């Protein structure tokens with residue numbers, strides 16, 4: 001378990017992380033999501049005792065990192081895959097790590113096998129591809145068989161095969177009952193990897209929720225409708241609680257955008273009231289666009305998750321048109 005309480009880090013006048021509070025539980029992959037510069041790396045570095053918080057605390061299995069007696073037994077991390085000494089072989093690198101942490105040599109062969117590097121164990125790490133370097137980094141993180149694992153953007157730069165492998169590997173580590181926190185700036189990637197999400201924007205917590213709920217919210221669809229009886233239709237829709245906005249349509253006929261609605265709902269409402277429709281179409285926004293909008297304005301999203309009326313919430317960012325998932 002990782003417990004972060006009121007964690008704050010300032011660099012000069014930059015507030016990299018601001019009053020973050022969240023808990024990462026064992027048993028499933030938790031995604032740590034935010035755009036570039038949101039403060040993910042800084043938060044992970046503070047959890048791992050590499051940066052000192054300006055205020056607040058970060059505990060791993062109930063203890064600050066610096067107070068862990070045998071850190072590698074408790075927590076493993078993959079922050080930067082390329083920090084390995086280029087002239088060392090993969091095996092020598094892991095043996096050096098094992099010796100420095102009083103771990104049995106036999107564990108080196110075990111972790112090499114776990115990450116699928118046994119055959120290249122005698123090769124110099126400097127010649128490794130990014131995917132192989134990531135595997136070696138993973139092997140190092142697993143040396144002490146830790147209960148807690150942190151990965152900072154582990155799929156960055158990997159080919160599709162490497163991405164799928166790392167994703168499955170992280171999921172299997174979580175399924176063994178470990179705590180797995182993995183950062184990414186891509187909601188699409190996290191939606192495939194994680195079950196739970198901690199979302200941050202500009203150093204602040206935006207959401208602590210299941211992936212399903214966050215994706216549903218970010219990709220909420222809307223309906224575009226044109227009618228010669230637009231005012232009457234608008235009245236009916238708002239009376240039903242739908243959030244409606246107007247946009248200029250083709251041939252100078254305005255259209256209504258109805259957030260969070262299905263075409264069936266709007267069509268049925270129009271039909272039962274004798275309203276003629278010239279267009280009834282479903283609009284689905286780009287997941288990443290919607291996410292960027294949410295994280296780019298964390299205050300607005302805060303208002304949404306605090307339970308504002310549907311209209312206000314649905315106008316918050318999901319009402320994007322044109323993109324594809």
Ligand SMILES: Nc1ncnc2c1ncn2[C@@H]1O[C@H](COP(=O)(O)OP(=O)(O)OP(=O)(O)O)[C@@H](O)[C@H]1O
Pocket residue numbers: 011014015016034035036037038039040041042043185
């Ligand atoms: N050592 C540092 N000195 C000054 N500013 C820093 C330092 N480290 C991070 N920052 C700033 O803190 C903010 C958060 O950076 P951080 O690297 O934690 O974000 P991130 O979410 O991990 O993004 P990325 O994926 O781009 O690394 C940024 O504005 C960054 O410029």
